[in-house]
Amino acid sequence: MVQEDMIIDKHSVIPIYYQLFKYFEKRIRSGDFKPGDALPTEMEIAERFGISRMTVRRAIAELANLGMVYTQKGKGTFVARPKLDNVVFNLDNFYDEVRQKGLECRTKLLEARIIKADPLTAKRLQIDVNTRCLFFRFVITADEEPLAYETKYTIYAKQKPILESELKDSSLSRLAAVHSDSTPVSSKKVLMASQTTEEESEILGVACNTPVILVVQTVYDQNKKPIAWGKTLYRGDRYKLTIYDGWLSGDE
Amino acid sequence: MVQEDMIIDKHSVIPIYYQLFKYFEKRIRSGDFKPGDALPTEMEIAERFGISRMTVRRAIAELANLGMVYTQKGKGTFVARPKLDNVVFNLDNFYDEVRQKGLECRTKLLEARIIKADPLTAKRLQIDVNTRCLFFRFVITADEEPLAYETKYTIYAKQKPILESELKDSSLSRLAAVHSDSTPVSSKKVLMASQTTEEESEILGVACNTPVILVVQTVYDQNKKPIAWGKTLYRGDRYKLTIYDGWLSGDE
DNA sequence: CAGTGGTCTAGACCACGCC
């Protein structure tokens, strides 16, 4: 147990709680502690390493955040079984993923103008038909090959001109922030499987009825009033959502 | 400012840090603090409410976890701008979503048997072709209507018989845990847009080439060795992934 | 009852940002 004391360097620039967290993380990953096993009690750890119990608790909190352990009041701290089925898919890595493949990813504006709300947009944004809105169409390309097609609608409260400079890599929430009175605070996205229409096929350069991932996003202000909506079509043959889950190592 | 002291009930069963957290959450949501604004300093809050600085920090940590504030060493704590574009899609709510619509959701086993690894499975599980594996096919139905079709493969290390009882709502990681030597600790899922084959159309009761969401999952043990894989087809006309993002209220 | 984790305190020192 004297060995164990050597694990922690109290005078390191690395926080003690972090060293302790990494120490237990390693021991759990290596199988020294198996799912269901109890960790030593907080007092035991604190005494063994000669540190404060609050510091131990901080380390355990980190482990619990990763889902590697769970605590039970009055009982102890136990190693969790990795849950691999609560899985989330990430969309924010779109550009990163594309770039990681060494491709040049560009957002090209096809169209930006003022329109009168069509029935669908009116319904989505809870406004009257024919209310003035802003309408945008983008194509996202990687090495000149179309990857995704986006159409976006925002309410047009500020009567502010559309600046070219604001259209580079413009996300829906940013468009909404610029042209509406209120601040976007929440958003809803719905992901569906779909197929291209004729028009979409042409823009994406694929055959008609090609499978696509369709994402419809609505952006809301603090009063839950919709202030923008848009849809994005991702070419099913070129784009996938990948996601890793479980006890992932943070250091590799 | 005497009013503010009344916000915190030190003798409540509700922890002080939690009361304080909710207090600031409310004030940020209501717009008393706007994105970019600085919160009072930790010492200021502690003195104002007559509580310890550590307790204040705990409350701020909760806010930071929600992404509502961020801290800067040496500067202060600031209200964040909601990021609505880093969006994740959730698959674990599948059953819940279906049930919330008042439908009865069932997993029906179509087939469970020992097979010899085909080339694809051999590659996916990094084993030799013809190695003995377990093969499962499920259909998930809501009110008797097929919603999803699953095929799953796991390595067959334990030579353990397949128990009917283990096949109720059996996730891939659980199947892997039961029939392999090692514990599943991580998993990879890939989501794609696809179309049904003839066989799949029949099982799902849809026309050929219907759009579907295709999810391929691989389960790994602690040595990153794959121990199971499977694919799930979700009917595109019946299933969507919905996800909310931003500053979500926890209490409504 | 003793032991556990959950909360809280009133200090302390540090590294950092700014003036």
Place this chain on the structure above:
DNA sequence: GCGTGGTCTAGACCACTGT
């Protein structure tokens, strides 16, 4: 140098679990 958040301590009391 001063104020900030980040870390850490050595206590304390509580609610809960098991016996």
